[in-house]
Amino acid sequence: MLNIDADALASELHARIEGEVRFDAGSRALYATDASNYRQVPIGIVVPRTIDDVVETIxxxxxxxxxxxxxxxxxxxxxxxxxxxxxxxxxxYLRQILSLDPDGKLGGNAGQPF
Ligand SMILES: Cc1cc2nc3c(=O)[nH]c(=O)nc-3n(C[C@H](O)[C@H](O)[C@H](O)COP(=O)(O)OP(=O)(O)OC[C@H]3O[C@@H](n4cnc5c(N)ncnc54)[C@H](O)[C@@H]3O)c2cc1C
Structure with missing residues (x-):
């Protein structure tokens, strides 16, 4: 059982990232599913605007x-x-393809293979 202070986490995220922080019930309901039949209500949503937002969120x-x-x-x-x-x-916001390597068949993010 997770014991997380979601309100405190949301307010720290608001203070420290540029992107969007959505911890309201409607947003959580929107993100409770994907293209499958599974349903899990998330703690909250972050829409990062920059790579630094991702690092800070993690x-x-x-x-x-x-x-x-x-x-x-x-x-x-x-x-x-x-x-x-x-x-x-x-x-x-983070949907730009920065590089493709059809010969080496590597994916790339900011020039880094993964
Ligand atoms: C109608 C239909 C047909 C399909 N046909 C095929 C097919 O022919 N071949 C095939 O291979 N797949 C197929 N798929 C599956 C689907 O296309 C793949 O699952 C797709 O690649 C998922 O990409 P996504 O960006 O939507 O990821 P999501 O569905 O958002 O996430 C999928 C996984 O990737 C992770 N993830 C997403 N983004 C990131 C990120 N930036 N960094 C780290 N992890 C991340 C998520 O955490 C999750 O575990 C099909 C799906 C549908 C609905």
Whole structure:
């Protein structure tokens, strides 16, 4: 059972990131599902505007013991992006493809292979 002070986490996120912080019931309901039949209501939503927002969000969630979950287009079919976690929605601001490597078949984010 998670024991997380979601209000405190939300206000620290508001203070420390540029992106959007949505911990209201409506937003949490919106992000409770993906393209599957699974339902899990998240702790809250962060829509990071920058990579630094992602780093800061993960650091704050770590301090609060809150799980984190990245989310893209929500098209996963087996509930991969539904969880009791702080969901980071990358689809609004962090959607630029920076590089493609068709020969080496590596994905890339900021020039870093993953
Ligand atoms: C109609 C339909 C047809 C499909 N056909 C195919 C197919 O032919 N082949 C195929 O391979 N798949 C197929 N899929 C599956 C789907 O396309 C993949 O699951 C898709 O790649 C998920 O991408 P997403 O950005 O929507 O991720 P999400 O659904 O948002 O997330 C999926 C997983 O990736 C993680 N994730 C998302 N973004 C990030 C990030 N920035 N950093 C770290 N982790 C992240 C999430 O935490 C989650 O675990 C299909 C889906 C649908 C609905």
């Amino acid at each position: 650091a704050l969630c770590r301090e609060h013991g809150a799980p984190v979950l990245s989310r893209g287009g929500d098209t996963s079919l087996c509930g991969q992006c539904c969880n009791v976690a702080v969901v980071m929605d990358m689809s609004k």
